[in-house]
Amino acid sequence: MIFSLEALVLSKEKLGEIDLLVELFTPKGKIWSIAKGAQKSRKRFVNLLEEFNFIKAHLRKTSKGKFPILEKADLLFLPESIRNDYRKYIMISYMGEILSKINFYGLFVEYFSFIKILFKEIEKNELILLLKPFFELKILKFSGWSPEFFQCVKCGYKPKKVFYLSIPEGGILCFKCKDENSESINLETIEVLRNLIEIPVHFEKLKKLEKDLEKSIEVKEKIFKISEKFFKYFLPFEWNSLKFLNLR
Ligand SMILES: [Zn+2]
Structure with a gap:
């Protein structure tokens, strides 16, 4: 058949x-x-x-x-432009390695359609570096390890100004619940992380986010670090293509 x-x-x-x-x-x-x-x-x-x-x-x-x-x-x-553009190519290779190593259960149709739209957008647009944390956070979400950036993972309280972040706990902590594994994180960084985890494949929004971050290099660096830390902590594979992905 x-x-x-x-x-x-x-x-x-x-x-x-x-x-x-x-x-x-x-x-x-x-x-x-x-x-x-x-x-x-x-x-x-x-x-x-x-x-x-x-x-x-x-x-x-x-x-x-x-x-x-x-x-x-x-x-x-x-994917023609992807093959001819080294930066796009290493970004896509990283994504390909992730898709190849991770097994998902259920949600296949949604997941496939996400990848298809994403690859087509990468093909026709200029490369956006924020795609890396965007993709990592989305993959964490698809695999059931979505970091919690909206409320304290221990007590459910929604802090307004003071946030702590704990990778092992899987998200933000409030002032009362902070522990020795958590570090203070500012609202601006939290807002970008929230955006990345919430928005669909929408290049205009991603472009705008990236542009806004041009003024705050520190926040941008932080976003990349936090996302990669979460990713490696919850999906602890050897990510070979990460070595080449130093695009900042
Ligand atoms: Zn709490």
């Missing part, structure tokens, strides 16, 4: 002498599939299986427990 679905090509590797094992990110979750003969005859897939292409994948189910066969692929979207 053949079934077709939209997919983002995350990676591919050689399988034996002639086949390719292709990692696809789809509205049904992640799927590993086998492109028969794709190493030898490039004709059938031309350059369709390059990473970060969006394709329509036509897959044939095989016996239980085996990977489906990728019979055919149609190109839906080719």
Whole structure:
């Protein structure tokens, strides 16, 4: 039986002498599939299986427990400017690594559509550095580790001026609940973090946020640090592409 679905090509590797094992990110979750003969005859897939292409994948189910066969692929979207722009490319590579390493349960359709819109926006816009914390916070949210920036994680009180932040506790603490793991954080920083975690993929808003932060470099640095700390604490993988992502 053949079934077709939209997919983002995350990676591919050689399988034996002639086949390719292709990692696809789809509205049904992640799927590993086998492109028969794709190493030898490039004709059938031309350059369709390059990473970060969006394709329509036509897959044939095989016996239980085996990977489906990728019979055919149609190109839906080719990230051209992303491939030709080094800064965009390392940003997308970081995102690709995250998508490849993290497993999500449920919410696949919402999650896929978020990624699709995001990649298309990155393709047609100038690179926004805030995309890094934006993406990290969104991934934390999708995986159920959303940091709490609105109320004290211990008592539920909503502080107005005085905030403390604790990574291990997963968010902000009020003056009464602060502990030795928490550090003081100002309202401006909290506001940006709240924005990043709340807004959908909206490049105009992200651009505006980034522009506003030009005046407050310290806040900007802080945002990047906090987001990355949360991300590494709750999703403690080895993030190889982070080494290259020093774009500030
Ligand atoms: Zn409290």
